[in-house]
Amino acid sequence: MISKNLATEVLNIATETGADFAEIYLEEENTASIGVDNGKVESCNDSLTYGAGIRLLKGLQSVYGYTNDLTTKGLKKLAKDLSASFFGEREIELKTIKKVRAGKKHLPKIPYDTYPREKIVKMLKEASEVMKNYDESIVRTTAQFAYSNKKITIFNTDGKQFSDIRCRGRAALVAVASKDGKIETFYRAPGAQKGMEFFLEEVDLNQSAKEVAKSAVTMLSAKECPSGKMPVVIGSGFGGVVFHEACGHSLEASVVSKGLSVFSGKKSEKIASNIVSAVDDATIEGAWGSGNIDDEGNKTRRNVLIKNGILNSYLVDDFNGRRMNEKGNGATRRQSYKYEPTSRMSNTFILPGESTPDEIIADTEFGLYAKSMGGGSVNPATGEFNFAVNEGYLIQDGKITHPVKGATLIGSGKEVLLHVDRVGNDLKREQGMCGASSGMIPADVGQPTIRVSEITVGGTGGDMNNG
Amino acid sequence: MVKYKKIFKKAEEEKIEALELKIKKSNNFSFSFFNNEINSYKMSNSFVISARGIYNGKMGTADSEKYDKNTMDYIIARIKENAMLMDSEDEPLIFKGSKAYKRKNVFNKKLAATSAEEKVKKIKSLDKAIKKASDLITNVETHYYEAAEEYTILNSYGLKLTSKTNYALVYSSATADDETGETKVQTAYRFITDLDNIDEKIFAQEIVEKTISQFGSTPCASGKYKSVFSPKVTGALLSALLSNISAEQVQKKSSLLADKLGQKICSSKITVTESPLKRNPFFRYFDDEGVATYDKILIKNGVLQTYVYNLQTAHKDGVESTGNGYKARGKIDIGLVNVAMKPGRLNQQQLLEKLGKGIYIDEISGTHSGLHSQSGNFSLIASGFMIEDGKKGRPVALITIAGNIFDVFNDVIAVGNDVELQTDGYEVPSILIKQIAISGV
Numbered sequence: 001m002i003s004k005n006l007a008t009e010v011l012n013i014a015t016e017t018g019a020d021f022a023e024i025y026l027e028e029e030n031t032a033s034i035g036v037d038n039g040k041v042e043s044c045n046d047s048l049t050y051g052a053g054i055r056l057l058k059g060l061q062s063v064y065g066y067t068n069d070l071t072t073k074g075l076k077k078l079a080k081d082l083s084a085s086f087f088g089e090r091e092i093e094l095k096t097i098k099k100v101r102a103g104k105k106h107l108p109k110i111p112y113d114t115y116p117r118e119k120i121v122k123m124l125k126e127a128s129e130v131m132k133n134y135d136e137s138i139v140r141t142t143a144q145f146a147y148s149n150k151k152i153t154i155f156n157t158d159g160k161q162f163s164d165i166r167c168r169g170r171a172a173l174v175a176v177a178s179k180d181g182k183i184e185t186f187y188r189a190p191g192a193q194k195g196m197e198f199f200l201e202e203v204d205l206n207q208s209a210k211e212v213a214k215s216a217v218t219m220l221s222a223k224e225c226p227s228g229k230m231p232v233v234i235g236s237g238f239g240g241v242v243f244h245e246a247c248g249h250s251l252e253a254s255v256v257s258k259g260l261s262v263f264s265g266k267k268s269e270k271i272a273s274n275i276v277s278a279v280d281d282a283t284i285e286g287a288w289g290s291g292n293i294d295d296e297g298n299k300t301r302r303n304v305l306i307k308n309g310i311l312n313s314y315l316v317d318d319f320n321g322r323r324m325n326e327k328g329n330g331a332t333r334r335q336s337y338k339y340e341p342t343s344r345m346s347n348t349f350i351l352p353g354e355s356t357p358d359e360i361i362a363d364t365e366f367g368l369y370a371k372s373m374g375g376g377s378v379n380p381a382t383g384e385f386n387f388a389v390n391e392g393y394l395i396q397d398g399k400i401t402h403p404v405k406g407a408t409l410i411g412s413g414k415e416v417l418l419h420v421d422r423v424g425n426d427l428k429r430e431q432g433m434c435g436a437s438s439g440m441i442p443a444d445v446g447q448p449t450i451r452v453s454e455i456t457v458g459g460t461g462g463d464m465n466n467g
Numbered sequence: 468m469v470k471y472k473k474i475f476k477k478a479e480e481e482k483i484e485a486l487e488l489k490i491k492k493s494n495n496f497s498f499s500f501f502n503n504e505i506n507s508y509k510m511s512n513s514f515v516i517s518a519r520g521i522y523n524g525k526m527g528t529a530d531s532e533k534y535d536k537n538t539m540d541y542i543i544a545r546i547k548e549n550a551m552l553m554d555s556e557d558e559p560l561i562f563k564g565s566k567a568y569k570r571k572n573v574f575n576k577k578l579a580a581t582s583a584e585e586k587v588k589k590i591k592s593l594d595k596a597i598k599k600a601s602d603l604i605t606n607v608e609t610h611y612y613e614a615a616e617e618y619t620i621l622n623s624y625g626l627k628l629t630s631k632t633n634y635a636l637v638y639s640s641a642t643a644d645d646e647t648g649e650t651k652v653q654t655a656y657r658f659i660t661d662l663d664n665i666d667e668k669i670f671a672q673e674i675v676e677k678t679i680s681q682f683g684s685t686p687c688a689s690g691k692y693k694s695v696f697s698p699k700v701t702g703a704l705l706s707a708l709l710s711n712i713s714a715e716q717v718q719k720k721s722s723l724l725a726d727k728l729g730q731k732i733c734s735s736k737i738t739v740t741e742s743p744l745k746r747n748p749f750f751r752y753f754d755d756e757g758v759a760t761y762d763k764i765l766i767k768n769g770v771l772q773t774y775v776y777n778l779q780t781a782h783k784d785g786v787e788s789t790g791n792g793y794k795a796r797g798k799i800d801i802g803l804v805n806v807a808m809k810p811g812r813l814n815q816q817q818l819l820e821k822l823g824k825g826i827y828i829d830e831i832s833g834t835h836s837g838l839h840s841q842s843g844n845f846s847l848i849a850s851g852f853m854i855e856d857g858k859k860g861r862p863v864a865l866i867t868i869a870g871n872i873f874d875v876f877n878d879v880i881a882v883g884n885d886v887e888l889q890t891d892g893y894e895v896p897s898i899l900i901k902q903i904a905i906s907g908v
Contacts, residue, residue: 028533033797038719040556044549045797047530048541051513060504066511068532085508117552139720176721176841183723183842225846227689227869227906258501260606260642262650340509375836381642381652384865386833386848408837408846408867456686458846458867458906 018088108195134213225459272417282346335439349446353423383413424449634748686907733876811882820857
């Protein structure tokens, strides 16, 4: 997008007042989206994201700016304006920039821009039809598809140039069921850092559509969820949002480095039960949260966060790593050039154990089976988390009985992992969008079926012990 | 705007029946302090052009942050291709203009003219005041965020509207540890119109008080409680309720307020207005379709007064757009600007006295996942205080409040006068409600 010579000039302007590091992040992303509402194409949009972010570091201070003006004049002006926030003498000077090869592990086999959009429309309409025809209580369906092709280039004062290409596609299915003055919605949104082959060969959208409609209809007849502390069996796949919220965010250097996390200074200490091991792995081929390099240019890795219950590693970016005397471990991400990068999760999941999901249920006398989880959030300083159960069932005498609605799981991240007493063998990852200071980024959450011996369930159905 | 003329000309040549361009230029400036040291400093300028055009009887759209010699061709080609894929039966509409527009000059010149150094100095002083307010405070982070935007809509029918707005927000978070090693963190924010008038002491006291008053908090017993909800909680639930007055949701059978026009949908204590023309950071005198906005009553004494429309949904119902068409997710959705709930007569203390025995819910989290606007069901993590004899008692945390938003607003006994402007523009007071289900221990 810009030449090495221009990058060198801009970086040298940025560091003329004493910054000890500077970086230019350039991005061009084409995004297309198609929305089918009740079987009709109601929106179809293309959008072009284009710009550059320049970051200057000096000790523990960072200065960041961005612009869409990528002309020589525009970039030099931004670098000059940013450098005006420091008042020292030049400390570093960049002479040459060398390209670092990062690999091309996640390229699509069938790029979206070579695949006819009419065929995507046809696929969405079919899925809509499946949802609508599932039951007469389905009153509305939406099927959306979005894909993007993002090219990034990074130049920094270590004299390095990195680039990466990220192609992602995702479908989102929503079914709205209504009966007797009640409305329930359900959704599923499979995606990958792959091309159209993912939707042609790996996922069956019509099957997903059927399951979405079924869940929405099931929840119409769900009873109020009992509340109070009880054992909770959390289903595989998106159930991993528990780990993501309860623990993952609190392992990010952005909070750990400042002592603002419940897990600050806890490395090598026991933070989970012995049967819990968890990783953050941005190297999985074609996974939703993967990348060849992170957004600072570091090679991505498989970071083992927790090993047999012991805290093994944080997620570290180079800047926050300065407070911790650690180097970045390939976990730096950002939504776009409009965001300063920081430590984030990529594909984060609990590793499989030995029990089968059926054994775990059969072994539970009374509790909640949280089959499908919604999103959640956490306060990293206190570790308090909450997340919604989108599809839940009561477990009585080792059997799943009836569906329950309106449940939220709350607790403290410090405790919930210590209370995991069963880990299943059915590891599955699902796709989500994770929001934090560096924006909304695609991230996989995942886990096998697990059981937490005791967790607070918030519902409207009253205390289970008092009827 | 001369440079956009050729796009209209080219569009006409390419058989695009009508074209609309929206151009946004933004300048942002922000910085933050961590323990009174500046740790981040940001500035930016950005541009985006959003285009919609009618081609072959259908609407196509495209956006670009790049503006160079290829942008015109990109926009026109994308509009045409996207229009060809559309098969919605809705008639595509580009607006010829409202009879009158209530334009106001809301640009804060003083804020724009104040130097960055001056802003940094003032915020540093505020950050320091928070740390000084209590020995228990271990960490303070204070963020200053300022944004200015120039927004223009142009279309083939000669419509041309521009607006220039700016605002500043300060946001702090304070962490405190007590002697037992318990950690609490709370946040506070203010919209700033004049940096010379920041109520430094009051702001510092507010956030510190909020943080340390939560020490020793534990869950309360599960059960149904009479309750007062803070303005923040009221705002979040009201926002979910109002998503159901979108004409699109009603027309597509996804709203529980369908067929409820003119009917009582909540307690007669509740009156809600939308005032896009109010002078504040959210001011809008035209929506994203170029329709003039106006102030209106949405709910009067519990009775639903109107649905809100964009051009498309209004056309379908044979009414006029209410000026609520706002762009989201690549199409014109329906949104609200400057929603306010009419305050009652009681201040917060009087409201708590009226409550007598029950619980005050101060904070909630997780509304993006635990609050379902269509079914109205919610179950949210919450914290607050037990109320005994009308006074705040022990702090409560790690509980959930659960119920249905329609029931909550039906159960309102009284509305407070402690109106607060929320970060999403909702101006709402505390409310006293008959009962709420709490899960604790």
